[in-house]
Amino acid sequence: MALCSVLCLVVICMCCTAIHCQDTSDNVQGVQYRCSARDGRDGRDGRDGTKGERGSDGVQGEKGDRGEQGITGAPFVPNVKQCAWDDISDRRNNAIIKDCTFNKTSTQSALRVLWHGNFRAKSESYSCTRWYFTFDGQECSNPLPIDTVLYTHTNVNFHFGSSVEGLCYGLPAGRVDVEFRVGSCRSYPVSTDLYTGWASVSRIIIEEIP
Numbered sequence: 001m002a003l004c005s006v007l008c009l010v011v012i013c014m015c016c017t018a019i020h021c022q023d024t025s026d027n028v029q030g031v032q033y034r035c036s037a038r039d040g041r042d043g044r045d046g047r048d049g050t051k052g053e054r055g056s057d058g059v060q061g062e063k064g065d066r067g068e069q070g071i072t073g074a075p076f077v078p079n080v081k082q083c084a085w086d087d088i089s090d091r092r093n094n095a096i097i098k099d100c101t102f103n104k105t106s107t108q109s110a111l112r113v114l115w116h117g118n119f120r121a122k123s124e125s126y127s128c129t130r131w132y133f134t135f136d137g138q139e140c141s142n143p144l145p146i147d148t149v150l151y152t153h154t155n156v157n158f159h160f161g162s163s164v165e166g167l168c169y170g171l172p173a174g175r176v177d178v179e180f181r182v183g184s185c186r187s188y189p190v191s192t193d194l195y196t197g198w199a200s201v202s203r204i205i206i207e208e209i210p
Helices: none
Strands: 015-023 028-036 080-086 095-104 110-122 127-135 147-152 160-168 174-184 193-196 201-209
Touching: 080 095, 095 201, 110 127, 110 147, 110 174, 127 160, 147 160, 174 201
Parallel strands: none
Antiparallel strands: 015 028, 080 201, 095 174, 110 160, 110 193, 110 201, 127 147, 127 174
């Protein structure tokens, strides 16, 4: 026998309303139930999934257009100076032999200095003579002084050509007085019979090194 009633079996059904009906074929009355429901609360978010594998590299892109030409830099201009003297024949043993003024353009640069000339030192006893550079009256301290020495114990009149050269860092920009001096060594007296720059050209060359 056909029934017109429908049972509400859904778990989430919150309220059922009875509806009476009649099957005309069998003259059977029954009750049909109509259910209504309300939305429940949202559940909690699930855990993050595991990290996926790295994908394959994409297709290489096309070569870009050529960039614009950069600004042309200023040309390098060497900063070099030479001071030279002929036959100075200086016989002093504790003095500034010669000096040369230089204009240093940068605090970051170094000065390369060179003296070329001849020396002589005679002594009947042990003696040591030192020729060296100073900058504004002070010896170079970065990294070390620039000098040479001649130790002697002879009266032979021998003049020999020599160069004294080195780099000095840490000097300020601006005017620098570069002096070439003569004096005694650390532990010995200076010779009393000296010659610096006899019968030849002596020179100081100064160069700023970037």
